[in-house]
Structures are given as structure tokens and as C-alpha cells.
Amino acid sequence: MNALTAIQPQLSLGDWLADLAVDALIDEADLSPKPGLVDRRGSGAHTDLHLGLMHASALALWPSFKAMAEAAQQRGEIDLHLREAVGRIGREGEGEMLRVTGGVNTHRGAIWALGLLSSAAALDVSELAPAQVALRAARLALLNDRAAPVTGDSHGAQVCRLYGVHGAREEAQLGFPSVIQQALPQLARSRAAGAGEQNARLDALLAIMTQLADTCVLYRAGVAGLTRMQSGARAVLAAGGCASLDGRRCLRELERDMLHLRASPGGAADLLAATLFLDRLQHGLPAQLGSL
Numbered sequence: 001m002n003a004l005t006a007i008q009p010q011l012s013l014g015d016w017l018a019d020l021a022v023d024a025l026i027d028e029a030d031l032s033p034k035p036g037l038v039d040r041r042g043s044g045a046h047t048d049l050h051l052g053l054m055h056a057s058a059l060a061l062w063p064s065f066k067a068m069a070e071a072a073q074q075r076g077e078i079d080l081h082l083r084e085a086v087g088r089i090g091r092e093g094e095g096e097m098l099r100v101t102g103g104v105n106t107h108r109g110a111i112w113a114l115g116l117l118s119s120a121a122a123l124d125v126s127e128l129a130p131a132q133v134a135l136r137a138a139r140l141a142l143l144n145d146r147a148a149p150v151t152g153d154s155h156g157a158q159v160c161r162l163y164g165v166h167g168a169r170e171e172a173q174l175g176f177p178s179v180i181q182q183a184l185p186q187l188a189r190s191r192a193a194g195a196g197e198q199n200a201r202l203d204a205l206l207a208i209m210t211q212l213a214d215t216c217v218l219y220r221a222g223v224a225g226l227t228r229m230q231s232g233a234r235a236v237l238a239a240g241g242c243a244s245l246d247g248r249r250c251l252r253e254l255e256r257d258m259l260h261l262r263a264s265p266g267g268a269a270d271l272l273a274a275t276l277f278l279d280r281l282q283h284g285l286p287a288q289l290g291s292l
């Protein structure tokens with residue numbers, strides 16, 4: 001111990017994972033220019049959201065992410081007991097989010113994805129590779145939380161029924177394929193090509209948008225909105241991504257059309273936050289936690 005470590009408060013695994021989850025949400029919100037979404041420039045296609053509200057909501061969720069990680073650390077295995085504990089904490093987190101935002105849904109999908117991933121990470125800190133953490137999260141998501149309210153009238157449930165698509169629940173139960181197969185590989189490719197960190201993150205968001213059945217977009221803009229989102233995201237990446245002039249031109253066209261359609265890819269944004277969380281996690285525990 002030296003003078004610095006003697007005065008440093010002890011960092012727990014739950015603290016660290018909650019820090020990563022909140023950082024991922026703040027980085028996602030700040031990333032600009034995102035088509036249709038809240039970012040540093042404005043509120044995108046939303047009238048009830050703004051950047052300050054996204055930040056306040058993210059910070060308010062820190063205790064929930066910590067509690068979900070601690071529940072997993074204490075339980076030590078994936079079972080119904082843990083699933084129901086995480087579900088209860090997630091619903092309390094949603095209540096806190098709605099209290100802080102005055103009833104606006106800022107992060108419902110993100111609580112679901114990052115809550116499961118925080119728990120999954122805490123279950124085994126010796127296996128923090130993205131695919132392994134996502135697989136543990138999927139096994140947790142597949143268990144049926146008996147206390148979960150029936151959400152048949154949520155926006156997501158309505159469009160899943162109407163269009164026969166998979167939503168946030170299935171994305172988690174499948175092990176976050178959009179994150180593992182699309183976003184993380186694109187993030188690595190764009191970084192390796194020298195795109196710069198912000199452009200690489202935008203490219204990762206677009207990679208998710210190329211194929212996601214985003215229920216936020218479907219609810220607000222129907223199949224026309226979803227088709228435009230997917231084809232527009234493909235066009236940006238095919239033109240060279242956000243670091244290229246042609247890619248930026250395609251991104252501006254996509255944004256113009258999405259604003260016109262009131263389409264906002266909120267599900268893709270949540271999955272970008274999940275991507276940033278898993279990307280940070282794979283570098284391993286900080287030195288202060290090394291002895292866990």
C-alpha cells in the first residue's frame with residue numbers, strides 16, 4: 001500500500017460494473033451525429049427527450065446496475081432465484097427512471113440489456129470475453145420470471161404481434177447477436193481502418209441498424225421506416241462508413257428521411273450501449289479488483 005491507495009475508497013465489483021454500464025449509456029447518448037436519436041446536437045425525432053434527461057436517467061440507474069451485479073455475485077449461478085432477483089431490481093430501476101424523468105421512457109430497453117449483461121459479467125470474472133458474457137446473459141433471459149407483469153400492451157409487444165418480429169426480449173435470449181455478430185466486429189474493423197473512435201462507434205451503431213427489427217422504429221414509422229433505416233445504414237457502410245465523405249453524405253440523407261418519418265432507432269441505441277459495455281469489459285478487471 002502507498003499513500004495514494006491508502007486514501008482511495010475500496011472499489012467493489014458491483015461499483016465497477018455499474019460504472020461501466022452508466023459510462024456506456026452516457027457515451028451512447030453523447031455520440032453524434034446519430035440519425036433520429038437524442039445526441040449532442042438535439043433531440044432527433046423525439047419531443048419528450050433531451051440530452052440532459054438521458055444523462056440524468058443514466059446516472060439514476062447506477063444503483064440498479066450495482067444491485068444486479070451484486071445479486072449475481074452472491075448467487076454465483078444462473079437459476080430462477082437470480083432471474084427473479086434481477087427482474088425485481090430491473091423493475092425498481094424502471095420506476096426510478098420514470099421518477100427522475102417525470103414519466104418519460106429514456107432507458108427501458110437499456111435497463112433490460114445492460115442489467116442482464118452486468119449480472120452475467122459478475123457471475124464469472126474469469127470469463128469476460130463478449131460472447132461468453134452474452135451467452136450467460138442469454139441463459140438468464142431465457143428463464144421465466146414469474147413476477148414479471150404481462151406486457152401485452154407495451155409498444156414492443158404490440159409491433160412484435162403485428163409484424164411477427166423479434167424484439168428486445170428475444171435479442172437477449174439469443175445472446176445479443178446484433179452486438180456479437182454485427183457491432184463489435186464493425187467497431188474493430190473501423191478502428192483498425194483508422195476511422196477514429198467516434199466514427200468507429202457510429203459505424204457500429206449503423207451495423208446494428210442494418211438488420212435489427214427495432215420495435216421503436218416499427219411502432220413510430222411502420223415497415224416503411226424500418227426498411228429505410230436498414231437500407232440507409234447499409235448505404236453508409238457501403239460508401240466507406242462515417243469517416244468517409246461519401247459515407248457522411250449517405251448518413252445525412254438517412255437522417256433527413258428518418259426525421260421525416262419520425263423514426264428513432266432506440267433499440268439500436270440500447271444495443272450500442274451494450275456494445276460499448278462489452279468492449280470495455282473485455283480488457284479485464286482494473287488493478288484494484290485484480291485479486292477477486
Ligand SMILES: CC(C)(COP(=O)(O)OP(=O)(O)OC[C@H]1O[C@@H](n2cnc3c(N)ncnc32)[C@H](O)[C@@H]1O)[C@@H](O)C(=O)NCCC(=O)NCCS
Pocket residue numbers: 086087088090091107108109110111112113115116145148151154155156157166167168169171212213214215216266267268270271
Ligand atoms: C424486455 C423488456 C425490454 C420489455 O420489452 P417490450 O418489447 O415488451 O417493451 P417496450 O416496447 O416498452 O421496450 C422495448 C425497448 O427495447 C428496445 N428495443 C426495441 N427493439 C429492440 C430489439 N429488436 N432488440 C433489442 N432492443 C430493442 C427499445 O429501446 C425499447 O425501449 C423489459 O422492459 C422487461 O421485460 N422488463 C421487465 C423487468 C425485467 O425482467 N428486468 C430484468 C432484467 S434487467
Ligand SMILES: Nc1ncnc2c1ncn2[C@@H]1O[C@H](COP(=O)(O)OP(=O)(O)OP(=O)(O)O)[C@@H](O)[C@H]1O
Pocket residue numbers: 028029036037038039044046049054104105106107108109110155216219220264265266267269270
Ligand atoms: N440516444 C437516444 N435517443 C433516443 N432514444 C434512445 C437513445 N438511447 C436509447 N434510446 C432508447 O429508445 C427508447 C425511446 O424510444 P421511444 O420514445 O420510441 O419509446 P416510447 O416512449 O416507448 O415511445 P413513444 O415516445 O413513441 O411514445 C428508450 O427506451 C431508450 O431505451
